[in-house]
Amino acid sequence: MRTVQAIILAAGEGTRMKSEMPKVLHPICGRPMIGYALNLAAAAGVKQPIVVLGKGFELIKPHLPKEAKVVIQTQRAGTGDAVLIAKKALGALSGEVLILYGDTPLLRRTTVQKLIETHFKTAATCTLLTAHLADPSGYGRIFRDETGKVVGIIEEAEANTAQRAIREVNVGTLICNAQALMDALATVTPSSSKKELYLTQIVAHIAKQEGTKINVSKVEEVSEALGINSRAELARAIGVIRHRIVESHLQNGVTIEDPQSTFIDYGVSIGADTTVRPYTVIETGVSIGKRCTIGPFARLRGGVSVSDDVKVGNFAELVRTKVASNVRINHVSYLGDAIIEEGVNIGAGTITANYDGKEKHATHIGKGAFIGSDTVLIAPVKIGAGAVTGAGSVVTRDHDVPAKGVVAGVPARALGTNGAKPEPESKENGAVKLKSDRKSVTAVKVKPAKRLMVKVKKKAPAKGKAKAKKRSVAKKKTKKITKKTIKKTTKKSKR
Numbered sequence: 001m002r003t004v005q006a007i008i009l010a011a012g013e014g015t016r017m018k019s020e021m022p023k024v025l026h027p028i029c030g031r032p033m034i035g036y037a038l039n040l041a042a043a044a045g046v047k048q049p050i051v052v053l054g055k056g057f058e059l060i061k062p063h064l065p066k067e068a069k070v071v072i073q074t075q076r077a078g079t080g081d082a083v084l085i086a087k088k089a090l091g092a093l094s095g096e097v098l099i100l101y102g103d104t105p106l107l108r109r110t111t112v113q114k115l116i117e118t119h120f121k122t123a124a125t126c127t128l129l130t131a132h133l134a135d136p137s138g139y140g141r142i143f144r145d146e147t148g149k150v151v152g153i154i155e156e157a158e159a160n161t162a163q164r165a166i167r168e169v170n171v172g173t174l175i176c177n178a179q180a181l182m183d184a185l186a187t188v189t190p191s192s193s194k195k196e197l198y199l200t201q202i203v204a205h206i207a208k209q210e211g212t213k214i215n216v217s218k219v220e221e222v223s224e225a226l227g228i229n230s231r232a233e234l235a236r237a238i239g240v241i242r243h244r245i246v247e248s249h250l251q252n253g254v255t256i257e258d259p260q261s262t263f264i265d266y267g268v269s270i271g272a273d274t275t276v277r278p279y280t281v282i283e284t285g286v287s288i289g290k291r292c293t294i295g296p297f298a299r300l301r302g303g304v305s306v307s308d309d310v311k312v313g314n315f316a317e318l319v320r321t322k323v324a325s326n327v328r329i330n331h332v333s334y335l336g337d338a339i340i341e342e343g344v345n346i347g348a349g350t351i352t353a354n355y356d357g358k359e360k361h362a363t364h365i366g367k368g369a370f371i372g373s374d375t376v377l378i379a380p381v382k383i384g385a386g387a388v389t390g391a392g393s394v395v396t397r398d399h400d401v402p403a404k405g406v407v408a409g410v411p412a413r414a415l416g417t418n419g420a421k422p423e424p425e426s427k428e429n430g431a432v433k434l435k436s437d438r439k440s441v442t443a444v445k446v447k448p449a450k451r452l453m454v455k456v457k458k459k460a461p462a463k464g465k466a467k468a469k470k471r472s473v474a475k476k477k478t479k480k481i482t483k484k485t486i487k488k489t490t491k492k493s494k495r
Contacts, residue, residue: 003095
């Protein structure tokens, strides 16, 4: 029967990171760096990994599974010393020991499984994980004899010019027979350069023993060999893992329009035929259903669950929110600690004010509700099924809107119901009180304004103009009389 125990070495201080945080706690795509090593141990069938921690161990412990056994390396005395410290937690020396590192997060599960399978199939005493690098700087070199047999690992600090030219390097991860491992560690002496016990020294000892066999298994991709010792290497690792995550979603039927500008964390679930548009951030702990559209410029944070056929548009942010099917959240909205039922429309600029300065509170929006643009919902509050909030409404805390209720204003007041007249509870001073789950919402009757009728009088002419007009009329009359008189006189004279 195959028995595999695992030791994860995570005691390095990471001085080149220039951080107060322990190196293995630096996040990579939504999880601490050490989480990747823990995942590899679990994939190998190891239920109780032994984790060797050093400075800052009290900060790392909460991120470890409960079943993990923790041992502390109080002094930086090398990887060999760390494994010797872990020996106490191993108990009976039986089976094989898998050595993993907390600062090599790029190792694939398939690579480690291949390492283990190679070890058992070839009946090796020790099997090393290796890689061929164009630039092997910083890595220990795999040293072989003239027959090609592995006879040791030479650390770069100890290597001469010819040995540094070797491009086959030690990645660090290995699997070894438990008894052979401990026997070899008993012979390890401090290195001449750093005065530390190197785990790699066990290879030369095992190679010299009669009946032993040392084998190697190569990494699937060169990037897997990258160890994290600086911020630049951390950035490279984040880029590699983010690319892998995007690739896995593409293979599962998700459309990602621009993988280079899409940021999806570890542990995100996305259904087939969903489209993720550019500049979208989806963080760990988010699940998205089928046939959805997310983004562009959307951010979905932890605790978000989105059902099928949902649209989350540009500049929308969701956190700890459950969204049922056929919901539309199109533009510039923040939904925190909310439950959105089926068929809801969230207008542009909608905000759930979930934090009162001390605690977070929930907002519940019922099936088919219509939330108008620029609505602010101050939690805790409930919007009933089929209810409507007018644009710019502020629904204050504990003032629930009943099913099919219609509210508007600041603070929001009831206007009636969606599709029916309001049922008055009582009338006081011209006001109507509507029924509500918590507090009554008062709607004030407003009488329609009377239509203003204005009679327009003809403007009287100025006095001067009136007199002139009279004189002109008088002249005309005088002329007419004079002409008539002359005409009569002329007729008489002719007679």
